[in-house]
Amino acid sequence: xxxxxxxxxxxxxxxxxxxxxxxxxxxxxxxxxxxxxxxxxxxxxxxxxxxxxxxxxxxxxxxxxxxxxxxxxxxxxxxxxxxxxxxxxxxxxxxxxxxxxxxxxxxxxxxxxxxxxxxxxxxxxxxxxxxxxxxxxxxxxxxxxxxxxxxxxxxxxxxxxxxxxxxxxxxxxxxxxxxxxxxxxxxxxxxxxxxxxxxxxxxxxxxxxxxxxxxxxxxxxxxxxxxxxxxxxxxxxxxxxxxxxxxxxxxxxxxxxxxxxxxxxxxxxxxxxxxxxxxxxxxxxxxxxxxxxxxxxxxxxxxxxxxxxxxxxxxxxxxxxxxxxxxxxxxxxxxxxxxxxxxxxxxxxxxxxxxxxxxxxxxxxxxxxxxxxxxxxxxxxxxxxxxxxxxxxxxxxxxxxxxxxxxxxxxxxxxxxxxxxxxxxxxxxxxxxxxxxxxxxxxxxxxxxxxxxxxxxxxxxxxxxxxxxxxxxxxxxxxxxxxxxxxxxxxxxxxxxxxxxxxxxxxxxxxxxxxxxxxxxxxxxxxxxxxxxxxxxxxxxxxxxxxxxxxxxxxxxxxxxxxxxxxxxxxxxxxxxxxxxxxxxxxxxxxxxx
Amino acid sequence: xxxxxxxxxxxxxxxxxxxxxxxxxxxxxxxxxxxxxxxxxxxxxxxxxxxxxxxxxxxxxxxxxxxxxxxxxxxxxxxxxxxxxxxxxxxxxxxxxxxxxxxxxxxxxxxxxxx
Numbered sequence: 001x002x003x004x005x006x007x008x009x010x011x012x013x014x015x016x017x018x019x020x021x022x023x024x025x026x027x028x029x030x031x032x033x034x035x036x037x038x039x040x041x042x043x044x045x046x047x048x049x050x051x052x053x054x055x056x057x058x059x060x061x062x063x064x065x066x067x068x069x070x071x072x073x074x075x076x077x078x079x080x081x082x083x084x085x086x087x088x089x090x091x092x093x094x095x096x097x098x099x100x101x102x103x104x105x106x107x108x109x110x111x112x113x114x115x116x117x118x119x120x121x122x123x124x125x126x127x128x129x130x131x132x133x134x135x136x137x138x139x140x141x142x143x144x145x146x147x148x149x150x151x152x153x154x155x156x157x158x159x160x161x162x163x164x165x166x167x168x169x170x171x172x173x174x175x176x177x178x179x180x181x182x183x184x185x186x187x188x189x190x191x192x193x194x195x196x197x198x199x200x201x202x203x204x205x206x207x208x209x210x211x212x213x214x215x216x217x218x219x220x221x222x223x224x225x226x227x228x229x230x231x232x233x234x235x236x237x238x239x240x241x242x243x244x245x246x247x248x249x250x251x252x253x254x255x256x257x258x259x260x261x262x263x264x265x266x267x268x269x270x271x272x273x274x275x276x277x278x279x280x281x282x283x284x285x286x287x288x289x290x291x292x293x294x295x296x297x298x299x300x301x302x303x304x305x306x307x308x309x310x311x312x313x314x315x316x317x318x319x320x321x322x323x324x325x326x327x328x329x330x331x332x333x334x335x336x337x338x339x340x341x342x343x344x345x346x347x348x349x350x351x352x353x354x355x356x357x358x359x360x361x362x363x364x365x366x367x368x369x370x371x372x373x374x375x376x377x378x379x380x381x382x383x384x385x386x387x388x389x390x391x392x393x394x395x396x397x398x399x400x401x402x403x404x405x406x407x408x409x410x411x412x413x414x415x416x417x418x419x420x421x422x423x424x425x426x427x428x429x430x431x432x433x434x435x436x437x438x439x440x441x442x443x444x445x446x447x448x449x450x451x452x453x454x455x456x457x458x459x460x461x462x463x464x465x466x467x468x469x470x471x472x473x474x475x476x477x478x479x480x481x482x483x484x485x486x487x488x489x490x491x492x493x494x495x496x497x498x499x500x501x502x503x504x505x506x507x508x509x510x511x512x513x514x515x516x517x518x519x520x521x522x523x524x525x526x527x528x529x530x531x532x533x534x535x536x537x538x539x540x541x542x543x544x545x546x547x548x549x550x551x552x553x554x555x556x557x558x559x560x561x562x563x564x565x566x567x568x569x570x571x572x573x574x575x576x577x578x579x580x581x582x583x584x585x586x587x588x589x590x591x592x593x594x
Numbered sequence: 595x596x597x598x599x600x601x602x603x604x605x606x607x608x609x610x611x612x613x614x615x616x617x618x619x620x621x622x623x624x625x626x627x628x629x630x631x632x633x634x635x636x637x638x639x640x641x642x643x644x645x646x647x648x649x650x651x652x653x654x655x656x657x658x659x660x661x662x663x664x665x666x667x668x669x670x671x672x673x674x675x676x677x678x679x680x681x682x683x684x685x686x687x688x689x690x691x692x693x694x695x696x697x698x699x700x701x702x703x704x705x706x707x708x709x
Contacts, residue, residue, distance in 0.1 A: 184650035
């Protein structure tokens with residue numbers, strides 16, 4: 001830019017010639033220059049402001065537009081993320097302790113009808129009934145020709161059935177995708193698994209919800225997408241469960257029992273390796289609960305968990321263990337067993353007359369009610385209650401099936417001295433076989449409390465100590481003697497050193513008013529191997545009658561014990577237990593000093 | 595000098611535009627590929643689930659037991675019994691100096707008929 005000089009020579013000379021003051025020209029020029037500078041400055045400032053305004057405007061528009069898009073657009077799955085996308089089933093699998101599938105999902109189809117799209121309604125109804133004989137033809141025709149616009153016909157179709165419906169070829173019949181729960185092993189562990197059914201249903205999908213057992217207990221976990229389809233690992237062992245169920249079923253038939261239950265439990269971890277209740281059902285096609293009659297008549301009833309029975313003489317070992325724990329008796333202490341023992345009007349009798357005195361060991365071995373009741377009298381109601389509470393007989397079991405939480409053992413409302421005496425030999429207190437197994441596990445593992453669990457765990461439970469190692473060991477020695485020389489002689493399994501206690505309890509009448517003479521619950525609670533206890537097995541038979549002899553026999557020694565022994569024979573090798581020679585028991589050395 | 599700079603800038607812009615265009619298309623292609631693969635993975639997973647279910651169904655203990663009973667003559671399978679546990683010192687050492695004279699690929703030796 002060529003700047004105009006402030007004092008242009010031509011103008012100055014001309015002004016001098018005219019006699020004017022040349023400074024005026026200079027001032028005028030300065031003024032003009034200042035005006036120009038002001039104009040350009042303003043223009044520049046305005047330009048900057050304009051650009052800034054546009055920038056801010058653009059920024060706000062962008063932010064606003066983005067917000068609008070985010071709020072109006074539908075969410076889409078991120079397509080370009082690096083993470084491995086997990087397309088998982090709606091409901092996680094359930095597997096046994098070795099990862100074998102107990103419950104899984106299967107894709108299938110449901111069938112629904114839209115009658116207003118249907119062409120030949122009569123023919124469709126006839127052909128549907130030909131495929132599904134359980135449908136009612138008249139009902140279908142009425143539905144199709146009526147005012148209904150939509151109806152479900154079948155909830156699950158097999159591929160063959162789907163093809164057959166396809167072949168009808170009517171546009172009014174439609175399929176909806178479904179995921180159904182499949183229990184590939186059929187009836188196996190039915191009571192533990194429970195079952196599943198459809199919740200909220202739509203044409204495209206349906207919720208699968210658990211209705212009983214672990215399926216219901218862990219419903220939220222199994223359906224939680226955050227789990228990533230991780231399978232639920234149970235403590236059950238498929239093989240052991242199968243073998244035990246087979247033997248128990250055979251035993252139930254052989255002993256003419258109407259039901260049976262078995263609990264096999266690891267004494268250290270509390271894991272239930274096998275939990276059986278017979279009769280059972282198929283969880284793939286869960287029967288409806290019975291409305292009439294007693295709940296225990298339904299196959300849905302889990303005898304091992306829900307069945308509260310007076311467990312009979314199996315309780316005696318708890319009385320003996322407590323007496324030893326309190327220092328009231330030692331295994332050789334003599335106890336009066338002459339009877340009958342009277343308490344008011346009530347008489348306590350023994351099965352046979354065992355003489356006037358027996359040692360505590362013999363009381364257990366011979367299963368003397370009188371001897372046990374006398375021990376209980378010495379122990380007293382308060383201490384007995386505390387002990388049984390410690391063993392878990394006062395609360396529902398902690399096992400993870402939904403039915404268990406409501407099963408409160410039946411205790412006498414007034415714990416009198418008579419109650420104390422009868423409970424000492426297992427009458428007047430009803431508990432489930434699972435409670436009993438947990439109680440025996442405490443004796444087996446050296447005196448600490450174990451909570452039964454259905455979930456696999458690696459480590460032993462560090463439960464509260466209920467009795468000392470010594471008392472537990474002495475109790476175990478008594479249990480071994482019951483098998484070697486007492487009421488459970490059929491329970492001997494060579495190599496596995498079984499110890500246990502039988503229990504035969506009369507069944508109470510349903511309507512109250514005493515007990516049946518000819519209906520019993522026969523129970524055998526056992527620990528094996530007794531010298532290094534690993535497992536507790538409780539077998540309970542409902543109304544067994546053994547008829548090989550001249551007269552029918554109902555006692556547990558003749559019914560539950562042989563069944564339990566056969567279960568141990570079959571199951572122990574499967575559990576990896578090598579038959580072992582029982583170490584001889586060394587004579588006790590009493591340390592004395594003078 | 596200025597013209598050269600201008601031309602170079604223009605060419606750089608064109609070059610970058612071509613590159614961005616290609617990258618855009620490659621991204622879209624990769625996205626489509628990812629979707630296809632994920633669909634495949636999904637299908638494979640559901641097929642796997644189906645096969646696992648079938649495997650579990652075919653291996654259900656009830657069926658295996660029945661099969662073992664039907665084929666008892668050939669297989670002679672029985673439930674595991676406690677007597678079947680052995681000790682390592684009950685197993686004999688294999689005889690030494692055993693020579694197989696197998697010239698043909700399908701020859702079978704019955705030498706040393708020890709269990």
